[in-house]
Amino acid sequence: GIEWPDGVLLSSMNEDQSKLLLNIIGLAANTLPRGGTISMRTLRSGGEPIVSVTARGDGARVSDEMLAALTTNIPIGSLSPRNIHAYFCQCLADKNGLTVKLSHEPSGEIEFSWAL
DSSP, X not given: OEEOOTTOOGGGOOHHHHHHHHHHHHHHHHXXXXXXXXXXEEEEEXXXXXXXXXXXXXXXXXXXXXXXXXXXXXXGXXXXXXXXXXXXXXXXXXXXXXXXXXXXXXXXXXXXXXXX
């Protein structure tokens, strides 16, 4: 399931940032091979809004292909059905001057976050 609380600071997002959020939710779902929960929240850090999408579930993992497409400038020839979605997220982030951070806890929790 997806947890989407009231009061989330979506009004400060432009169209591309909203697309990034929805696509990151899709990436989060891909990290949950046995199902789980995806939660979305916003918070403020130093006055700056931070968006966080967290995937929790048994066996949660980030594939090497997804990680490469999110964290590097992967050559177009290296794109495949397994990493194109992450590449698209990285392109949206770059276009808007955003950096998507990824953290993976051994407890089965993966967090994607970025400052607006």
